[in-house]
Amino acid sequence: MRMTRRQLLIGAGAGALGVLLVSCTPEPKPTPTATNTGTPSPLPTTAVPAPASSVRSTWGSDPYSRGAVSFTRVGVQGDARERLAEPVEGRVFFAGEATDADNPGTIRGAIHSGESAAMRLRASALAGERIAVIGAGLAGAAVAASLRDADLQVTVLEARESVGGRTPSRVDDEWATPIQLGGWLLPALAEGEEAGREELGLPETVELASALWRAPDGDIEAVATTPLATAITAAGKLPTDVSLAEALTDAGADLEDPSLAGLLAYLTTTAGADAESLSSWFPPALPSAALRAVVGDFDAHIRELLSNAQLTLSTPVTRVAYDDAGVSLRLGTGESTSFDRVVITVPLGVLQSERIDFSPPLPFTHRGAINALGMGHIEMIWLRYDEPFWDTDATIWHSIGGEADQLVRTWINLQPSTGAGILVGVVGGAAAEEFAELDEQAALVAALTSLAPFLPPETD
Numbered sequence: 428m429r430m431t432r433r434q435l436l437i438g439a440g441a442g443a444l445g446v447l448l449v450s451c452t453p454e455p456k457p458t459p460t461a462t463n464t465g466t467p468s469p470l471p472t473t474a475v476p477a478p479a480s481s482v483r484s485t486w487g488s489d490p491y492s493r494g495a496v497s498f499t500r501v502g503v504q505g506d507a508r509e510r511l512a513e514p515v516e517g518r519v520f521f522a523g524e525a526t527d528a529d530n531p532g533t534i535r536g537a538i539h540s541g542e543s544a545a546m547r548l549r550a551s552a553l554a555g556e557r558i559a560v561i562g563a564g565l566a567g568a569a570v571a572a573s574l575r576d577a578d579l580q581v582t583v584l585e586a587r588e589s590v591g592g593r594t595p596s597r598v599d600d601e602w603a604t605p606i607q608l609g610g611w612l613l614p615a616l617a618e619g620e621e622a623g624r625e626e627l628g629l630p631e632t633v634e635l636a637s638a639l640w641r642a643p644d645g646d647i648e649a650v651a652t653t654p655l656a657t658a659i660t661a662a663g664k665l666p667t668d669v670s671l672a673e674a675l676t677d678a679g680a681d682l683e684d685p686s687l688a689g690l691l692a693y694l695t696t697t698a699g700a701d702a703e704s705l706s707s708w709f710p711p712a713l714p715s716a717a718l719r720a721v722v723g724d725f726d727a728h729i730r731e732l733l734s735n736a737q738l739t740l741s742t743p744v745t746r747v748a749y750d751d752a753g754v755s756l757r758l759g760t761g762e763s764t765s766f767d768r769v770v771i772t773v774p775l776g777v778l779q780s781e782r783i784d785f786s787p788p789l790p791f792t793h794r795g796a797i798n799a800l801g802m803g804h805i806e807m808i809w810l811r812y813d814e815p816f817w818d819t820d821a822t823i824w825h826s827i828g829g830e831a832d833q834l835v836r837t838w839i840n841l842q843p844s845t846g847a848g849i850l851v852g853v854v855g856g857a858a859a860e861e862f863a864e865l866d867e868q869a870a871l872v873a874a875l876t877s878l879a880p881f882l883p884p885e886t887d
């Protein structure tokens with residue numbers, strides 16, 4: 428339904444702003460779950476109506492992810508991910524999106540990494556062995572599912588109270604679709620292309636085929652990724668790696684150009700880092716014009732993949748001791764437990780934070796890779812409207828140029844696919860770090876301010 432532009436006070440009645448649920452395990456202390464139930468402090472006004480409710484992510488401060496996705500920093504050796512994926516003494520195996528060289532930082536990469544680690548483990552393991560998998564995200568679930576028909580006893584140890592890691596689905600009756608606060612977007616399938624093997628088991632997806640690029644003076648043509656591709660090709664011939672930003676400048680692109688800046692803002696929502704930090708020799712996947720969004724329940728899917736393993740929730744692993752006879756894991760409770768082999772799927776950010784102590788220390792090749800790769804930032808905010816204020820059926824919105832206070836420049840409109848007034852803001856890189864530091868009210872105001880370009884023209 429169409430509404431006229433008007434000033435609305437965001438305040439009491441604006442709806443509770445939920446925050447990403449993270450684990451409530453005793454150690455380490457997780458980010459507390461919070462809902463906006465306190466007395467509202469004085470609030471600024473925004474032109475965009477307040478939603479009935481909203482939910483946001485806080486991955487930057489989540490102790491079990493420490494960021495959103497891994498990225499390849501400028502100057503990093505190209506084989507860092509392969510080195511991280513190497514098993515240590517045939518006892519300690521690694522999986523997780525950061526270990527996948529082909530599709531790092533993605534749902535697809537996480538699943539593929541789990542399948543690869545399981546294959547490597549099967550080559551060493553003997554029948555009846557006890558295998559620990561640390562982490563019940565997509566990679567851990569893929570390990571467990573791939574070992575289903577092996578004669579092995581698989582135990583999955585997860586720090587959080589729930590499975591899903593960086594693909595958590597929150598089912599709430601008020602929302603027409605599960606709230607996805609982590610990975611949920613995939614490139615659209617090309618004509619005639621079929622989903623890859625690793626995607627066949629994913630929850631239901633919907634197509635997001637129509638994009639809207641909105642500048643202050645009106646809508647513009649979709650911004651092509653050609654300048655990025657050209658700059659990357661040229662930088663690939665240089666004797667040393669340069670950042671994507673430098674590659675673009677060298678290729679004659681103007682980083683201040685609003686269209687290019689808008690495209691780069693979109694890139695950060697999947698790469699997690701800004702062009703100044705990204706390698707041009709090992710660049711992230713270029714942004715897709717059309718997408719698919721997971722609208723099914725990831726948690727149910729992951730539980731199904733884990734159904735043949737023993738799953739232990741709220742159990743952070745704090746120490747991994749290994750030798751040629753086996754592996755001993757110390758848990759957050761202080762207890763230790765023994766296994767023949769372990770597959771570690773925790774995020775790169777957790778490995779970098781040294782929350783897991785390795786004894787003996789991991790080989791230099793692993794430590795070098797862990798320190799060299801970057802952990803990027805992506806945050807999301809879901810807004811639910813009883814009466815949508817927008818008048819477009821486009822499903823992917825981009826805000827180009829305009830006011831600098833538009834922190835969230837990429838929006839997904841789920842109204843066409845769900846029939847409900849749901850908008851999802853996605854922000855990456857430095858803007859995501861800035862967004863994550865805002866308190867709940869300020870984050871909501873920042874989101875609504877960012878939506879101003881999408882208000883319909885005045886009618887009164």
Ligand SMILES: Cc1cc2nc3c(=O)[nH]c(=O)nc-3n(C[C@H](O)[C@H](O)[C@H](O)COP(=O)(O)OP(=O)(O)OC[C@H]3O[C@@H](n4cnc5c(N)ncnc54)[C@H](O)[C@@H]3O)c2cc1C
Nearest residue numbers: 523524533534537562564565566586592593610612743744
């Ligand atoms: C905001 C956001 C948006 C994203 N958008 C997309 C997207 O649109 N498309 C896409 O393809 N990908 C996207 N991704 C990336 C995608 O979600 C990840 O690549 C993928 O989910 C990673 O899976 P994983 O199993 O490797 O790691 P995780 O899902 O993080 O699983 C690791 C598990 O280990 C657990 N753990 C951590 N420490 C310990 C410990 N000490 N002991 C025991 N358990 C521990 C964690 O709790 C977690 O459950 C996004 C990610 C985020 C955060």
